[in-house]
Amino acid sequence: MTGAISAWTWRAVLATAAATALAAGLFAAPAGAAGPQRAAATSAARAAANPNPSNPLANITWGNYTSSIDPVFNAYDKATGNTKKLLGTIAFKPRVRWFGAWVPDNKISSILHAYIQNVTGGKPNVLVQMAIFRLVPWEGEAAKRLPTKAEIASYKLWINNAAQAIGSTHVAMILQPDLPIAFKVPHHSHWAQNLVAYAARQFGKLPHTAVYIDVGAADWPTVAQAVSLLRASGQSFARGFALDATHYDSTASEIAYGSQVVAALNRAGIRNKHFVIDTADNGKPFTYLQYFAKHPGGDFDNAQTCTSKTATRCVTLGIPPTTQVGLAKWHLPARDVPLAKKNCDGFLWFGRPWLFEQAGSFVMSRALAVARTTPF
Numbered sequence: 403m404t405g406a407i408s409a410w411t412w413r414a415v416l417a418t419a420a421a422t423a424l425a426a427g428l429f430a431a432p433a434g435a436a437g438p439q440r441a442a443a444t445s446a447a448r449a450a451a452n453p454n455p456s457n458p459l460a461n462i463t464w465g466n467y468t469s470s471i472d473p474v475f476n477a478y479d480k481a482t483g484n485t486k487k488l489l490g491t492i493a494f495k496p497r498v499r500w501f502g503a504w505v506p507d508n509k510i511s512s513i514l515h516a517y518i519q520n521v522t523g524g525k526p527n528v529l530v531q532m533a534i535f536r537l538v539p540w541e542g543e544a545a546k547r548l549p550t551k552a553e554i555a556s557y558k559l560w561i562n563n564a565a566q567a568i569g570s571t572h573v574a575m576i577l578q579p580d581l582p583i584a585f586k587v588p589h590h591s592h593w594a595q596n597l598v599a600y601a602a603r604q605f606g607k608l609p610h611t612a613v614y615i616d617v618g619a620a621d622w623p624t625v626a627q628a629v630s631l632l633r634a635s636g637q638s639f640a641r642g643f644a645l646d647a648t649h650y651d652s653t654a655s656e657i658a659y660g661s662q663v664v665a666a667l668n669r670a671g672i673r674n675k676h677f678v679i680d681t682a683d684n685g686k687p688f689t690y691l692q693y694f695a696k697h698p699g700g701d702f703d704n705a706q707t708c709t710s711k712t713a714t715r716c717v718t719l720g721i722p723p724t725t726q727v728g729l730a731k732w733h734l735p736a737r738d739v740p741l742a743k744k745n746c747d748g749f750l751w752f753g754r755p756w757l758f759e760q761a762g763s764f765v766m767s768r769a770l771a772v773a774r775t776t777p778f
Contacts, residue, residue, distance in 0.1 A: 453740070453743050453744040454676065454743060454744055454745070454746075454747065456674075457676070457725060457747045457748075458572075458574075458610070458612040458641065458747070459529065459574055459612065459678075459725050459747050459748045460725040460747075460748075462527060462528070462529050462572060463525075463527065463528050463529065464496040464528075464529045464531070464723065465496065465521035465522050465523070465528040465529060465530055465531075466494065466495070466496045466497070466521065467497065467499055467517065467520055467521050468493075468520065469517075469520050472493075472499070473756075473757070473763070473764035474489065474492050474493050474497075474756060474764065474769065475493045476764075477489055477493075477764060477766060477769065478490055478492075478493040485770065488769075488770050488773040488774055489769060489770070489773065491719070491773040491776070492719070492756060492769060492772075492773055495722055495723055495751060496529075496531060496723045496751070497531065497682070497723070497751045497752075497754075498531040498532060498533050498574075498576055498750060498751060498752035499517060499531070499532055499533070500532070500533040500535050500579075500752075500754075500761075501513070501514070501532060501533070501534060501535065501536070501564070502534070502535035502536050503535075503536055503537075503538050503560075505560075507556055507559045507560045507563060508563075510560055510563050510564050510567065511563045511564070511566060511567040512567075514532075514564055514567035514568060515567050517530070517532070518530050518567070518568070518571050522571070526570075526572075527572065528572065529572045529573070529574060530571055530572065530573050530574075531573070531574045531575075531576075531750065531752070532573060532574075532575055532576070533575070533576040533577075533579055533647075533752050534561075534564065534575060534576070534577050534578060534601060534605075535578060535579055536557060536560055536561065536578070536601070537557070537578060537594055537597060537598070538553050538556075538557065539553075540583065540594075541580075541583060544583055544584070544586060544587055544594065545586040545587065545588065546588065547588070548587070548588065548589070548591055548593055549593055549597075554593075554597065557597050557600075558597075558600060561600065561601045561604050561605075562604060564605075565604045565605055565607070565608060568605070568608055568611055569608065570608070570609050570610055571610060571611070572610040572611075573608070573610065573611040573612065574612050574614070574678070574748075574750065575605060575611055575612065575613050575614065576614055576616055576644045576647065576678070576750075576752045577598060577601060577602060577605070577613050577614065577615045577616060577640070577644075578594075578598050578601075578615065578616055578635075579616045579644070579647040579648060579752065580616060580618070580647060580648055581594070581598060581615065581616045581617060581618070581631060581635060582617065582618040582622055582623050582627070582628075582631060584631065584635075585623070585627070585631075592634055594635075595631065595634035595635045596634075598615065598635040598636060599634065599635050599636030599639070600636070601636070602615060602635065602636030602637070602639040602640045603636055603639045605640075606636070606639035606640055606641075612641040612642075612747070613639070613640035613641055614640065614641060614642050614643055614644040614677065614678050614747075615632055615635050615636065615637060615640050615642075615643050615644065616643070616644040616645075616647050617631055617632055617643045617644065617645065617663070618645070618647075618649070619645055619646045619647075619648075619649035619651050619656065619659075619690075620645070620646075620651050620655040620656050620658070620659035620660075620689075621649060621651050621655075621689040621690045621691065622649065622690065625659070625662045625663055625666050626666070628643075628663050628666075629663060629666045629667055629670060632663075632667065632672075633667075633670060633672065637667065637672050637675065638672050640675075641675070641676060641747070642664075642675040642676040642677045642678070642747065643660070643663065643675065643677050644677065644678050644679075644680070644750075644752065645659070645660050645677055645678070645679045645680065646679050646680040646681075646684060646753070647680050647752055647753055648703065648753060648760055649684075649689075649690060650683055650684045650687055650688055650689075650693075650705065650717060651684060651687055651688075651689050651690075652684060652687035653679055653681055653684060653687070653720065653721060653732070653734065653749065654734055654735050654738050655687070655689075656677075656679045657679070657734070657738045657741050657742045657745075657746060658738060658741065660677040660679070660745060660746065661741040661744075661745045663677070664676070664677065664745050676745055676746065676747045677745060677746055677747065678746065678747050678748050678749070678750050678752075679746060679748075679749050679750070680749075680750060680751065680752045680753040681719075681720035681721040681722075681723075681749040681750070681751065682719065682720060682750075682751035682752065682753035682754065682755060683717050683718070683719065683720065683753045683755035683760075683772065684720040684753075685708075685718040685719050685720040685721075685772075685775070685776045685777050685778060686708055686713060686714050686715060686716050686717075686718050686775075686777070687715070687720075688705075688714075688715035688716075690702065692715060693705055693715075696715075701759070703759035703760050703761070704758065704759050704760075705717050707755070707767075707768050707771035707772055707775070708771060708772070708775035709771070709775070710775060711775050711776075711777060713775065716775075717755050717768075717771075717772060718755075718771070718772045718775040718776045718777070719755075719772045719773065719775075719776035719778065720749075720776070720778065721749045721778055722749075722751075722778060723748070723749060723750050723751050724748060724749055725747065725748040727742040727743060727746045727748065727749060728740075728742050728743040732778075755768060755772050756768050756769035756772065
């Protein structure tokens with residue numbers, strides 16, 4: 403993804419360059435030019451200054467969860483000395499909290515209310531981040547059986563209750579991390595996509611919820627597969643899609659891949675979509691294939707953490723959560739910066755490298771390793 407530049411990428415770069423030239427006055431209308439010409443130049447200048455003006459994650463305070471229920475914050479609260487300092491590197495970054503089938507249908511509303519209250523402190527204009535991971539059956543079990551009618555009804559009830567609890571809260575939502583698992587569902591059933599589409603529609607109705615449907619990573623489905631999956635999963639109801647949730651691929655690769663998916667969605671009639679990228683664990687990136695070439699039969703979800711700041715192809719914290727996706731200090735390739743500014747709403751932390759297999763119990767040694775070795 404980061405090799406030769408495609409014709410499409412060059413067109414995006416040239417379009418941005420043209421807009422920048424307009425902003426600099428290189429194509430300014432001559433003296434006495436008609437008002438519409440001046441208005442067009444002004445509009446182009448504004449577009450160059452802010453190529454993603456509809457970004458719902460920008461210009462709003464990002465809240466953070468500071469409850470003892472959060473394993474990172476709990477560990478930080480109990481730590482001392484350098485351990486406390488290192489854990490603070492994670493604990494005080496706005497992170498995405500996951501909610502799934504482990505929360506009962508009749509409890510999700512009250513639990514979300516409590517979570518939102520903690521993150522916002524009761525203030526209305528604070529962004530809350532969450533991942534909805536509710537499909538049942540899922541992961542390995544999804545390849546073996548279809549859901550029962552009762553499980554489908556339970557899913558919809560859970561989603562409805564969650565949507566009611568969110569209400570008018572400002573939310574960045576990652577919907578169903580690892581959704582490409584749906585490709586493994588037996589009998590070519592689209593039950594998973596249908597249920598995610600139901601959720602996208604329900605959450606998409608909310609006034610301040612930005613839904614990003616997870617579609618894997620640049621080293622997982624092809625662009626065509628990603629578009630097919632997103633179309634079937636309610637992308638038209640969502641703000642966009644999410645990338646790199648449980649993988650460790652580079653941010654640059656995800657920007658290039660995500661921009662290709664945006665372009666393909668546009669061609670399919672699903673226009674003006676954007677994406678977010680997980681940067682919680684890709685500070686020293688590597689792909690799925692690179693990992694298994696070195697670790698045949700290895701545990702990808704528990705991939706090795708970095709042992710030093712000079713180590714490569716290992717797990718460590720990446721770019722901190724931000725909507726300032728084009729800053730020079732992120733060291734992105736120059737060709738990717740205009741694409742990021744236009745198509746990427748933000749770098750978020752919805753991966754959890756400090757947990758066992760990214761989903762289990764808190765592992766202090768992993769948390770300290772990723773905090774100690776991050777290049778950012």
